[in-house]
Amino acid sequence: MIPRLALYSFYSSYFKAYETKRNRKWGDIAMIRNSGDTADERLNIIVLLKQVPDIEEVKFDTEKGTLDRSSARAEPNPFDLNALEAGVQIKEKSGGTVTVVSMGPPQAESALRDALARGADRAILLTDKNFGGADTLATSYTLASAIKKLGNFDLIICGEKTVDGDTGQVGPEVAEHLGIPHIAYVSEIKKCEKDGFVIVSQVGEYCYLTELKPIGLITVTKDINQPRLPSLRDKLKARKSEIEIWSADDLTNGAESNKFGIMGSPTSVYKITIPSVEGRRGKIFRGTSDESAKKFVEEFKKVLKV
């Protein structure tokens, strides 16, 4: 039989050690607690974060069909801030750490500083010219390679999607590369303990309450929380904090470099077009509201079928 999941060696060894602990009898757990060993209860969270252009401001060259990135401020992807907030809340409750991992150009450092100011403990930026031009498969492979290198963690949290790519694919693909379960569109975390999580998520017309075993990955929606604003003091502190920079060479131990960036990307954009706003009638009514309403109703009676 094919193994349940293609577990990577790091994961299986971690999992085995963890399973052994979990399978101890209740008495044993109490004993551990009594002895003051609380390290076990701490949850280590990884949050994935991307720096994106502010899409409210960004301008397009409608002739060339390209994006003028210099026209807009860069900011952390808004959905990722919900992921970060969820991670920081778990840390505040259970102890443990929040590590933020991002892939992007060197300028993405500012998004990671922002994350540190909002409560993350450690920030890692994966930056290398070989990571450039990555689609979701290469991006998720690169992020998963970094997560494997990091090791010790219980839960990965991502935003449901980014505002620039809008695919929502990187989170589930990271989970697949790591061979761990994932739940997408999470709106609430009901329980978050070392032995597992209870998660509220939406699939179609239904809300599901699901138990998720560690190590798992979730992608969160905006419903999950209201991200906090960093204080000035935390911002200043974050300005001096270290951002760890990892290049392709730092990941190649166990990772295949031809799976990074444009080399590892099966999809490519070969053309960009501007959508035509066609077929709209564009009839505008002015004047007193009485007349407008009458003409208006006349005009789309066919549509309303009244």
Place this chain on the structure above:
Amino acid sequence: MGEFKGVMVFAEQEDGKIHPVSYELLGKGRDIADKLGVELSCVLLGFQMKNEVSELIYHGADKIFLYDHPSLENFDVIRYKQNIVNLVKEEKPEIFLLGATHLGRSLGPRIAAALKTGLTADCIDLKMDEEGNLIQIRPAFSGNILAHIKTKTRPQMSTVRYKVMEKRERDPTRKGEIIMKNLEVIEDSGMKILKKEKAGEVNITEANIIVSGGRGLKKPDDFKILRELADLLGGVVGSSRPLVDEGWIKREHQVGFSGNTVKPKLYVACGISGSPQHLAGMRDSDVIVAINTDPSAPIFKVADYGIIGDLYEVVPKLIDEIRKNKNKVLS
């Protein structure tokens, strides 16, 4: 790549009912398969689905791969993924399509990553180039641009937006083959569903008529004016994001980039200026009506009909006029 042949569609089910997006995928899949001169197959996972299967054939499938097992009744991403990956490795389709629903957008990436192939999200059109490669067209940056994407690996995978493709007319005389598949049993997927319940009373993505309110509304209570119009038309109430963020109305009513993408027959935007984020969620509606005091509001650029006026005056008058018309018809 020569060994990959055929088009395969993932049929999504919930509560034993096939999601309508699956029929739309079969419609588009049929066109592509005919153009390529290949077979259109379909994979369905669920429990006690035997009665539903023929519907997939009536809507264009040549062959159904059916996995019928209690453990597949509800969506479990690991169980679904593993069995589909096994099937794709056996059958080697050149194109694999899923609906861009919650389920499809959670499952698709896992299948693609397991197969080490490309996946294009949320496509609104699929075409073929001269060499028979799939051209996947999707909106990017809030719909400001359309990206045309090709995939160099096989299968070429896409999730396709709901309510964009045309389903074929049901043909109960169509014949097809149903293949019962043995599933790879996964004892523990790492997940266990404890409870399942309806998400909310409103499913705005399915609505045919939506009356939406924006910043032009002065207080939460004023949604009742819009609700009256919506009720009269047999529609539901929508909202732009600021009012949801303010807590005036539940998020299930939100239309826009970070809310719901809708494609109703009629969309009435009341006091909505039309930010790119809002337009991204409703610009594909069949008929768009805008009511706004500001003649320069971007919403008028995408509207079929616009009234420059105050929604507090216009909407009640609309309600009156529609009532009068309705009564005429009835009498």
